[in-house]
Amino acid sequence: MTRIGYVLKVYPRFSETFIVTEMLAREALGDDLSVYALRPTTDSRFHPEIARVQARVRWISRPWKGIEMWEQMAQCLDGDDLDRFAQILPALLTLPGDEVAQGLELARQVRADGIEHLHAHFASLAGRMAWIASSLTDVPYTVTTHAKDIFHESVDPTWLRRICVDADRVIAISRYNEEFLNRLLAGSRARISLRHNALELxxxxxxxxxxxxxxxxxxxxxxxxxxxxxxxxxxxxxxxxxxxxxxxxxxxxxxxxxxxxxxxxxxxxxxxxxxxxxxxxxxxxxxxxxxxxxxxxxxxxxxxxxxxxxxxxxxxxxxxxxxxxxxxxxxxxxxxxxxxxxxxxxxxxxxxxxxxxxxxxxxxxxxxxxxxxxxxxxxxxFDSRHQAAVLSGWQAPGRQGR
CATH class of the missing domain: 3.40.50.2000 (Glycogen Phosphorylase B;)
Structure with a gap:
């Protein structure tokens, strides 16, 4: 059984029922899931379905002061990680320091928890953190793209391309998004696949x-x-x-x-x-x-x-x-x-x-x-059981082809 780490900006999030539905269907298949949340929730209400999710939840610490940031980085880097960190440093210099520190902490926890595959929802903050953790640990990742993370004027095209090209697979939730990403990433080695969000019917x-x-x-x-x-x-x-x-x-x-x-x-x-x-x-x-x-x-x-x-x-x-x-x-x-x-x-x-x-x-x-x-x-x-079976197959060791 592959140990899958879900990288999410916020968990739980009231508006993201599709993620909870996806995880419930995967757990019903027997997948071993962990959640790595980058921000605390500020929602005032919660769906009762969240109580059914069995996944372990880890909140990735976010430093607020410069000294805390450097301390967190120092705790996460040693041995081979220093060489890998040096290799990706030019890309990291374009990010805020707290994001870099969280990416390193995510890598540390992924290694400690024995995670074998990372899955990020949204090719923005979660996607960047999955990229950092994967670069340091060699744990492969997939990313599901949605809307604001690819269409919004604030999207950094360099980072979007980097995340998509280095991902084991980029998942588009609609044909419209799939065609958009194929145009955007034309000529790259990005593997883009269509998989709709789904429902527990x-x-x-x-x-x-x-x-x-x-x-x-x-x-x-x-x-x-x-x-x-x-x-x-x-x-x-x-x-x-x-x-x-x-x-x-x-x-x-x-x-x-x-x-x-x-x-x-x-x-x-x-x-x-x-x-x-x-x-x-x-x-x-x-x-x-x-x-x-x-x-x-x-x-x-x-x-x-x-x-x-x-x-x-x-x-x-x-x-x-x-x-x-x-x-x-x-x-x-x-x-x-x-x-x-x-x-x-x-x-x-x-x-x-x-x-x-x-x-x-x-x-x-x-x-x-x-x-x-x-x-x-x-x-x-749009049956979540079908969605879960496809995702599980894509993320299993030795099942990385289309």
């Missing part, structure tokens, strides 16, 4: 959608950040209300845009039509989906270049039987296929979103047909 039982209610019940779930496009959903609600369409919108999540959305709802006189519910556990989200007529994912590209990868809650909605209306951003068109598994719209056009919701409210859209096809797609391509 037993926790998302399907039921056919009922005829839409009056008012139409719309829900949206996600971090309250610009790329989620929730401001467009609020504008679309105003259009529906003006057109005499009864509608009630629930938006679940927390984030930096909370105050801006709250003010937008107030200024558009929608306080009786739009609610901000705060963060919800997956069980609470399932309850929200069950009582909603439609799930909206009006994602957009943020001004800083940030995009959504493939929101897990969209997959959850499709699994449960809640019809999905989404925008053609990043990986969303791969699952929300217009007129087949959902309704797909151009991003950033509230009028089009309002039109799609109006068609659902009037019964013009056959939501039952869309929902059944959506569930079939999820069962075929």
């Amino acid at each position: 037993d926790r998302f039982p399907y039921r056919d959608p009922e005829p839409p209610t009056t008012p139409l019940r719309v829900c949206a779930v996600g971090r309250l950040v610009v790329k989620k496009g929730f401001a467009d959903l609020v504008r679309a609600t105003r259009i529906l209300v003006d057109d005499g369409v009864p509608v009630h919108v629930d938006i679940a999540g927390e984030g930096d845009e909370y105050q801006a959305l709250r003010e937008q709802i107030r200024s558009l006189e929608l306080t009786e039509h739009v609610r901000l519910l705060g963060p919800m556990t997956q069980q609470e989200v399932r309850t929200l989906l069950a009582r909603s007529d439609v799930f909206a994912a009006p994602c957009v590209e943020a001004p800083d270049g940030n995009l959504d990868g493939l929101p897990t809650v969209v997959l959850e909605s499709m699994a449960c039987g809640t019809p999905v209306v989404a925008t053609a951003v990043s990986g969303l068109p791969e699952v929300v296929r217009d007129g087949e598994t959902g309704v797909l719209l151009p991003p950033g056009v509230p009028k089009e979103l309002a039109r799609a919701l109006r068609d659902i409210a009037s019964g013009a859209t056959d939501t039952r047909r869309l929902a059944r096809a959506a569930r079939s797609l999820i069962e075929q391509q």
Whole structure:
């Protein structure tokens, strides 16, 4: 049995249910997992599924003072490590000192724990730390890329390329991301493979959608950040209300845009039509989906270049039987296929979103047909048991080919 070390920026993290689902499925296969967390969580709530994870958790100490940084480095470097450290020093000089110290500490713990393979989620901080630890220990690593770690304007292209080229495998969560990385890393030896995030399907039982209610019940779930496009959903609600369409919108999540959305709802006189519910556990989200007529994912590209990868809650909605209306951003068109598994719209056009919701409210859209096809797609391509088996095979000794 291979001992796998998961390198994560924060653990546990409320918004990263896909990581917990992945680890649970791998543990069910018998994989031996450890978690190495680089930052403490600041979340106010936690999903109960975290209690099912058996992996050992190590928090990698982060020095705050210069003297602490040098002391931590000195404790982690001896013998052959000094030579390897010297070889990667030019790259390390481009990083903050506390990151370098954490990378060395991660290497020390990986060696002490007998870890045989590292797996990082996000090719940013976690990816950099996995690269340092692997460079010092020769323990191979894989990295799952998502969205902000490859699309955001703050991404360092040199480090992204270094992490991807030296990884045993780079995992893309959508074909959109896979094609982006293939273009970005063209001519390199990077091994890029597609593997979607997935769901524990037993926790998302399907039921056919009922005829839409009056008012139409719309829900949206996600971090309250610009790329989620929730401001467009609020504008679309105003259009529906003006057109005499009864509608009630629930938006679940927390984030930096909370105050801006709250003010937008107030200024558009929608306080009786739009609610901000705060963060919800997956069980609470399932309850929200069950009582909603439609799930909206009006994602957009943020001004800083940030995009959504493939929101897990969209997959959850499709699994449960809640019809999905989404925008053609990043990986969303791969699952929300217009007129087949959902309704797909151009991003950033509230009028089009309002039109799609109006068609659902009037019964013009056959939501039952869309929902059944959506569930079939999820069962075929997004089962966490299949995902875990593939990842386990990729990370086993002697199984490093495509």
